Amino acid sequence: MDGLNHLKFRKSEPEVFAAINERFGSFEQLYMKLFELNYKVYQLTKQIPDEYEYWRTEFHERIYQELEPEKDAEFLALMNEFQIIQNKLEQCEIMGAEPIADIGRDFDNIMVRKKKKDFLNWMNRNGSDFPNLIEWIDNLKKQ
Numbered sequence: 001m002d003g004l005n006h007l008k009f010r011k012s013e014p015e016v017f018a019a020i021n022e023r024f025g026s027f028e029q030l031y032m033k034l035f036e037l038n039y040k041v042y043q044l045t046k047q048i049p050d051e052y053e054y055w056r057t058e059f060h061e062r063i064y065q066e067l068e069p070e071k072d073a074e075f076l077a078l079m080n081e082f083q084i085i086q087n088k089l090e091q092c093e094i095m096g097a098e099p100i101a102d103i104g105r106d107f108d109n110i111m112v113r114k115k116k117k118d119f120l121n122w123m124n125r126n127g128s129d130f131p132n133l134i135e136w137i138d139n140l141k142k143q
Helices: 002-011 014-024 027-045 056-066 069-091 097-112 116-129 133-141
Strands: none
Touching: 002 014, 002 027, 002 097, 002 116, 014 027, 014 069, 027 056, 027 069, 027 097, 027 133, 056 069, 056 097, 069 097, 097 116, 097 133, 116 133
16 A cells, blocks of 8 residues: 555654645545545546556556547546646645555555455554545445
8 A cells, every 4th residue: 555655654744744734634635635536537547557657647648648539628637636736745845746656556456456455454554544544435436
């Protein structure tokens, strides 16, 4: 759970902790927003990156080239939301592309590659940092 580990590590930095809470409400809300954006991209394209692809921007550029024209506007709106979050993260002294990529990989593993057991094991050990996440992900699956 790269994204969860990344955010848990960042929570220990007082300046970053305060900046994230100010801009996103909480680390959990940031995680949920990025997870949900990845869900929407998947719903639109039915694709996830290859496991060796780290950066989401490369994947997004690749799938945009293959996208049906009628989906362009929705896809570009999602990319704009990613960019806004990345900019806010960089204001928090975080290289924004890293948590975006890490949380994207969490989405791929939990929702598409069906590695929910790994997620639940992580949550059993570290879940107090993200108290609403299991239920939220379960509800997202029902949409």
